[in-house]
Amino acid sequence: MSTPRNTKAKQAVLNEINLSGYALSQPEIFDRVQGICDRVTVYRILDRLVRENKIHKIVNIDGTINYAGCNSCHEDHGHTHDHLHFSCIRCKKIECLEEQLIQVSLPDSYQIKELFLTISGICPSCSLT
Amino acid sequence: MSTPRNTKAKQAVLNEINLSGYALSQPEIFDRVQGICDRVTVYRILDRLVRENKIHKIVNIDGTINYAGCNSCHEDHGHTHDHLHFSCIRCKKIECLEEQLIQVSLPDSYQIKELFLTISGICPSCSLT
DNA sequence: AAATTAATTGCAATTTTGTTGCATTAAAAT
DNA sequence: ATTTTAATGCAACAAAATTGCAATTAATTT
Numbered sequence: 001m002s003t004p005r006n007t008k009a010k011q012a013v014l015n016e017i018n019l020s021g022y023a024l025s026q027p028e029i030f031d032r033v034q035g036i037c038d039r040v041t042v043y044r045i046l047d048r049l050v051r052e053n054k055i056h057k058i059v060n061i062d063g064t065i066n067y068a069g070c071n072s073c074h075e076d077h078g079h080t081h082d083h084l085h086f087s088c089i090r091c092k093k094i095e096c097l098e099e100q101l102i103q104v105s106l107p108d109s110y111q112i113k114e115l116f117l118t119i120s121g122i123c124p125s126c127s128l129t
Numbered sequence: 130m131s132t133p134r135n136t137k138a139k140q141a142v143l144n145e146i147n148l149s150g151y152a153l154s155q156p157e158i159f160d161r162v163q164g165i166c167d168r169v170t171v172y173r174i175l176d177r178l179v180r181e182n183k184i185h186k187i188v189n190i191d192g193t194i195n196y197a198g199c200n201s202c203h204e205d206h207g208h209t210h211d212h213l214h215f216s217c218i219r220c221k222k223i224e225c226l227e228e229q230l231i232q233v234s235l236p237d238s239y240q241i242k243e244l245f246l247t248i249s250g251i252c253p254s255c256s257l258t
Numbered sequence: 259a260a261a262t263t264a265a266t267t268g269c270a271a272t273t274t275t276g277t278t279g280c281a282t283t284a285a286a287a288t
Numbered sequence: 289a290t291t292t293t294a295a296t297g298c299a300a301c302a303a304a305a306t307t308g309c310a311a312t313t314a315a316t317t318t
Contacts, residue, residue, distance in 0.1 A: 005265055005314050038268050043305070061245060065192045086239060097235070104229065104246070109253035110215060116190060116247040117233070124238035134285050134294055155275080167297050172276065
């Protein structure tokens with residue numbers, strides 16, 4: 001297998017994701033690292049960071065794909081997506097509510113890999129306005 | 130408001146969705162109604178069917194948008210997405226498990242509109258091979 | 259410190275997916 | 289049969305993501 005390298009662009013992308021309080025889309029990330037690298041490179045960095053278990057890939061209720069840092073995931077465990085995502089229909093932001101864990105049981109014929117509970121609605125800051 | 134009409138294309142699309150045991154993507158639907166209508170028309174029909182509460186719009190774990198028939202939804206109630214979706218990572222199909230209802234409570238500052246619980250993994254038929 | 263290896267990047271081209279405007283067609287009501 | 293307007297086809301457009309390949313550069317080796 002290949003040995004990952006640490007590049008300026010990769011660090012910048014990871015940094016933006018980790019600093020953000022909510023999950024970012026590829027365009028948002030590209031905006032924030034303006035000038036550092038190409039649009040295509042952002043796509044490839046995101047793929048790699050997901051493969052390396054450094055970030056989460058979350059799908060919004062509208063199908064938009066967003067990326068979030070891992071607070072409670074340990075790299076050595078790999079990822080467990082068994083927590084709740086809140087997807088705001090007003091500001092379109094999506095955030096992880098890591099405290100809320102989910103437990104579901106299905107028939108044995110289903111092999112469960114990951115759980116994605118996404119709740120859509122209005123987030124606290126949008127509720128104020 | 131506008132009065133919906135029943136066209137051959139609309140009926141064909143709805144039929145394919147209802148006959149399928151799992152949720153279909155726009156390309157899959159377009160394939161199955163080959164020759165009946167234009168690609169653009171399928172998009173517009175799907176939008177309309179969703180608006181008319183005839184079908185579900187479901188987002189797959191990979192961000193793909195799929196459409197499923199409504200078994201347990203009543204048109205007069207509108208739609209409630211409070212059940213479980215199983216999204217197979219092998220065949221990419223997604224199905225509704227309507228028996229499994231979900232209940233979650235969040236802080237009052239979050240206004241909940243819909244719940245989307247998607248479980249990814251291997252579906253029963255892919256498990257066989 | 260220089261050379262080597264292969265992971266990473268930039269750029270251009272392409273593909274896929276979804277949208278819009280507008281003239282034409284056809285479903286349903288009169 | 290006529291009228292109304294929802295629905296369609298087509299062409300053009302726009303957005304989002306992918307691919308190939310040559311050039312670059314991080315990290316390792318000598």
